Amino acid sequence: MLPWILCAGLSLAVAVLCVKIRLLHQSMDEIRVEFKERLTLDTNTLVSISSADPRARRLAADINTQLRLLRLLRRHYLNGDQELKEAVTNISHDLRTPLTAICGYLELLEEEEKSAAAARYLAFIANRTEALKQLTEELFRYSLILAARDTMQLELLSVNGVLEESLAAVYPALLERRITPVVHLPEQPVKRRLDKGALSRIFGNILNNALKYSDGDLEVRLRDNGEVLFTNTAAALDQVQVGKLFNRFFTVEAARHSTGLGLAIAKTLVEQMNGEITAHYREQKLSICIRFPLAGPD
Secondary structure, three states, rough: OHHHHHHHHHHHHHHHHHHHHHHHHHHHHHHHHHHHHHHOOOOOOOOOOOOOOOHHHHHHHHHHHHHHHEEEEEHHHHHHHHHHHHHHHHOOOOOOOOHHHHHHHHHHHHHHOOHHHHHHHHHHHHHHHHHHHHHHEEEEHHHHHHOOOOOOEEEEHHHHHHHHHHHHHHHHHHHHHHOOOEEOOOOOOOOEOOHHHHHHHOOOHHHHHHHOOOOOEEEEEEEEOOEEEEEOOOOOOOHHHHHHHOOOOEEEEEOOOOOHHHHHHHHHHHOOOOOOOOOOOOOOOEEEEEEEOOOEEE
């Protein structure tokens, strides 16, 4: 009789343990699913579980504490980021008026009689003023682009056509640099749902980058899968510099007239249209590749 009682007791204990383990597994799954949702959704809801196990509930409580802290830090970041964008916009806008006045007075000075040394100094001032004016304009445009995601007008368009227009716009400048571009376009139009103005700006900025860094060649290739590849020889660059090309305000010595915002703007616009842009450097060849997602149905 006693062995049967022991066996029944052990069976009951095993059953209770199995139920407890099952409930713990269920609690862990609930925490995992809810934690993932709280990280991806913009909500103030906290992690909740059905289990009454004190350890599982303490774990959920600790996760909720960290979620509150994470949301607080996120709000601080978003507020600071918005304030920075507004400050950049305001500063660049406020700089326009005095810069315009300076440029006007410089033009008047150029008409006055002056010594050779004064003319040389004046030319240097005019050059630096023009660079500052260009940087101010780029800052202003960049601040507008950062907030332009909701204002983009996406439409089904031919990437081929926009690329051809962009190449035609810079063709005289390329020839002036003795660069004859080699262009490969598919016969069939490559359709993507994009903002035409943003796409033109992306292509224009990348082509202008080629004007600055190319050693005399440029290959542009649009593949059937929608991938756009710009390749040119750039012996003045290295792997470290190429890794920073999309950073704001990064320039290399070879590009003295660059603001360092062209490729940063291109990257921002590509990502705002859910695309991807990358840069690779191999055997002194710089390649910039753009990919956009397939166009959905109308």
